[in-house]
Amino acid sequence: MSNQASPSPYSSITELDAQHVWHPFTQARTAPEPVAIVRGEGPYLFTESGERLLDMVSSWWVNLHGHAHPAIAAAIAEQARTLEHVIFAGYTHAPAANLAAGLAAQLPEGITRIFYSDNGSTAVEAALKIALQAHYNWGSVGRKRLIAFTGGYHGDTFGAMSAGRTSGFYAPFLDKLFEVTFLPYPATWQGDPDLEAKEKAALAALDAALGEDVAALIVEPLVQGASGMNMLRPTFLDEVVRRVRSAGGLVIFDEVMTGFGRTGQLWAARHLGEAPDLMCLSKGITGGFLPLGVTAASEELYRAFEGDSFAQAFAHGHSYTANPLSCAAALASLELTLSADTAAHWERIGAAHAQAAQELAAQPQLQRVRQCGTILAAEICGAGEYGGNISLELRQFFATRGLLMRPLGNVIYLLPPYVVTDKQLRVAYDAMLDAARQFGHPA
Numbered sequence: 001m002s003n004q005a006s007p008s009p010y011s012s013i014t015e016l017d018a019q020h021v022w023h024p025f026t027q028a029r030t031a032p033e034p035v036a037i038v039r040g041e042g043p044y045l046f047t048e049s050g051e052r053l054l055d056m057v058s059s060w061w062v063n064l065h066g067h068a069h070p071a072i073a074a075a076i077a078e079q080a081r082t083l084e085h086v087i088f089a090g091y092t093h094a095p096a097a098n099l100a101a102g103l104a105a106q107l108p109e110g111i112t113r114i115f116y117s118d119n120g121s122t123a124v125e126a127a128l129k130i131a132l133q134a135h136y137n138w139g140s141v142g143r144k145r146l147i148a149f150t151g152g153y154h155g156d157t158f159g160a161m162s163a164g165r166t167s168g169f170y171a172p173f174l175d176k177l178f179e180v181t182f183l184p185y186p187a188t189w190q191g192d193p194d195l196e197a198k199e200k201a202a203l204a205a206l207d208a209a210l211g212e213d214v215a216a217l218i219v220e221p222l223v224q225g226a227s228g229m230n231m232l233r234p235t236f237l238d239e240v241v242r243r244v245r246s247a248g249g250l251v252i253f254d255e256v257m258t259g260f261g262r263t264g265q266l267w268a269a270r271h272l273g274e275a276p277d278l279m280c281l282s283k284g285i286t287g288g289f290l291p292l293g294v295t296a297a298s299e300e301l302y303r304a305f306e307g308d309s310f311a312q313a314f315a316h317g318h319s320y321t322a323n324p325l326s327c328a329a330a331l332a333s334l335e336l337t338l339s340a341d342t343a344a345h346w347e348r349i350g351a352a353h354a355q356a357a358q359e360l361a362a363q364p365q366l367q368r369v370r371q372c373g374t375i376l377a378a379e380i381c382g383a384g385e386y387g388g389n390i391s392l393e394l395r396q397f398f399a400t401r402g403l404l405m406r407p408l409g410n411v412i413y414l415l416p417p418y419v420v421t422d423k424q425l426r427v428a429y430d431a432m433l434d435a436a437r438q439f440g441h442p443a
Helices: 013-020 070-080 094-104 120-138 158-163 171-176 195-209 234-246 299-303 324-337 340-361 390-399 422-439
Strands: 037-041 044-047 052-055 111-117 145-149 180-183 214-219 250-254 278-281 293-298 366-372 375-380 411-414
Touching: 052 422, 070 324, 094 111, 094 293, 094 324, 111 120, 111 299, 120 158, 120 214, 120 250, 120 278, 120 293, 120 299, 145 158, 158 171, 180 195, 195 234, 214 234, 234 250, 293 299, 340 366, 340 375, 340 422, 375 422, 390 422, 411 422
Parallel strands: 145 180, 145 214, 214 250, 250 278
Antiparallel strands: 037 044, 044 052, 111 293, 278 293, 366 375, 375 411
8 A cells, every 4th residue: 555645636724624524613604714724833823824823812722831832742752652542440651640640749738639531521521420429429319419600611511511501502402411500600800890799699699509419519710711701709719619618519620721820820729718629620731732631639539439349439431541642741731831931921921911901991992801810801892792793703803913812702812822922912912902993882
């Protein structure tokens, strides 16, 4: 058999793509053809047609240290020459063991065990199952109900969909999702006059929801990502955690998006006084190179699955659990993330965002400006609803200015890789202001 590929009848990647590929979160009939990316370097992506795009959303929030970072690429290449994969039931390997130890050393006190999966949704799925089975193993068989916040998004598998059913993506599946109690989310922004009242109402709703049947609360700590970069105060979440735990429930922090420095700390949990029982990690864990999910659990939860019978074990797993290549990438990325240089980048980007937030708040076509660490968001007044055409129009507007940005409805936001420069941030801030003037109306 010849090693030489047959000549393609298509003149571009996009033409070939159009014949066979089904893209996520895309309406194929109305969407423009996808942009073919041929390489990345630092904060930039380069298209098949020779254009350069500044990636200001870290390519779906996964890229931490810039595209094609040589240290992570080298770690993957070295690992590939040694061991590409091995079944993880009954076997182990150095990258998985070292990564688990490295993560456990940085996680909140008491969280000591690492369960590997493939992505954020599967990390959430494992956390929900761990919480429910732990109560079962403890003999608290009546604790089966979950609590979540309105607007939360936790992934697209069925357990994750159940916990995120109010995100608006799951209408065809609603009758297949299990029951979850949803609390009002007291989103806040600069100058929010109703914050205290919203938090009080949310805590009252929590008190009404708590009972002896509650198994766990799941929450995106401090920032809800997919529903529009909605933010809340650490003091409020601390109180929520205290009340859930006092009622006998477990607490799950979905840090798939907020982890690895996005909030200006390694974890959003570090902004709090209270710690969760379970944490879900993914997205930035490998620096954007390879899929990997982690469900981190307390030692108490891990011990709840010990016993003389397999019936007490956590019978859950994936073919690519703890893939050595992914773990090697994550180890290299974690070393970069824990460096003094990266911490300085968090501080620098956060300071630039805080200053830009004042400028955005003074723009009459923008409202509800909010910022948390390296995340900056604002809403364009009167620009349309989430799910309408405004997201696509804004995406194309930013692309003409050399920016990869993916607005969430009328919410424009930045979540850049940490290597972005102040000058590059200024380009993005100016584009946000221009977008507000073109698409918005004074509030």
